[in-house]
Amino acid sequence: MTKLSDIKIAIVDDEPSIVTMLQMVLRREGFHQLYAASNYAEALDLAARVVPDIVLLDITLPDGSGLDLCSKFREYGNPHILFLTAKATDLDVLRGFAMGGDDYITKPFNPLEVTARIQARIRRLESDVSMPTPAKRPDPGVYRYGRFTVNEAEGALIVAGQPVSCPAQVFQLLLHFCKHPGIVFSKTQLYDKVWGINGQGDDSTVLVHIRRIRERIEVDPGNPKLLITVRGLGYKLVKESQA
Template identity: 40%
Template sequence: MEGVKILTVDDEIGILKLLDITLRKENFTNIDSASNGKDTLQLIKDNHYDIILLDIMLPDISGFELCTAIRNHTNTPIIFVSARSTDFDKLTGLGLGGDDYITKPFNPLEVVARIKAILRRQKMYENTQQQLEAKFDFGYFTLNPETATLIVNKLPVECTAKELELLQFFCKNPNRIFTTSQLYELVWGNDVYGEEKTVTIHISKLRKKLGDDTRKPRIIVNLRGIGYKFIPPKEESLCE
């Protein structure tokens, strides 16, 4: 796809070649690659990328540590592609700022599907941003999609692009119940290879940033066995 720039990071040359061939077949022609953390960070400092595919087991640094370092420079969506397949690894990757997680061995077309889903949602998000004139103001917190800013209890709170997108979706659909699979499809744009833990982790992070009680949440409520519901907050009720 013209204009889309992708960075692939893996210490296995075979994987880099496979990704390069697959992506080029899908008309992604602007691709850089790196096999270690040092080169990755240099490329990120020198270029703007739309998607980063990141392995975890690199020769000089853990992909988890590298993700944290990348987030100091950019909010570009990161998709972990790793042989480490435990729930702990997935939760760690998503918790550190990853937007998605694919386990090896993988279907190359699955990678393409995840990339296209993220790009599609970003495009829709950007188009929506251009049309917005007002911010969401709930007293206790305000979300301004146009400037990508979140203010909680009068203090600015940093969020990733996906966290802001998820919160905006909730703000636009108050008091409605959505299952994790629905949220993944509507916010991540993918109903085939969805990872429900991706949604769970992002909601957990949003709760903390909103100052919501994670044990007894009042803003993003989990209805056991049904789904999640966003309840517009009242400042006085949160201060009780």
């Protein structure tokens, strides 16, 4: 089991009151390796020096954009990036996910919601690690769907023979579909199974992640044949031969 005290969390926000509040709540929940940056330059230094596991990232910083920081943090590792921002329009949310964010909470927020989402992420990772390997799979953790292949152990997505980059949360959602082909999942079920937050999320989160999967695995993302919508019910992954 992961020790909360071993998890490194970076808080990037230029509002001292928010940083102090989050540090206080996170420490009370058992997180001790907390690092703060109040601007873009400090965050760059923190990304290289600390290599955090989780990043709580404000979008609007005095000397740059938190959106641009996503790729900078991923140059040194693969942290779970959760945006904390006052930018709450649908376009802002879509941009956040498009730039590589894994989750999105708008200000003002309840700090307990932040800790709940962090803990849900940790539980999800532990569940994936501890899940027993099916006894009869010839390639454990490798899921082949004709046009694309997902390798769970390597965290790799191969499409038409070429490796394709895939943000962590997008990969986890695709992996969930790969493990349960042909099964329809509602948005609420996906929040519970993949995000671990009992369906308490913005509808746009699932929609954006579905779109990002389709952009990677479909020949024509606008006319999906693999990850399809079942009207009124949800989404399911089908084999190419069924499409």
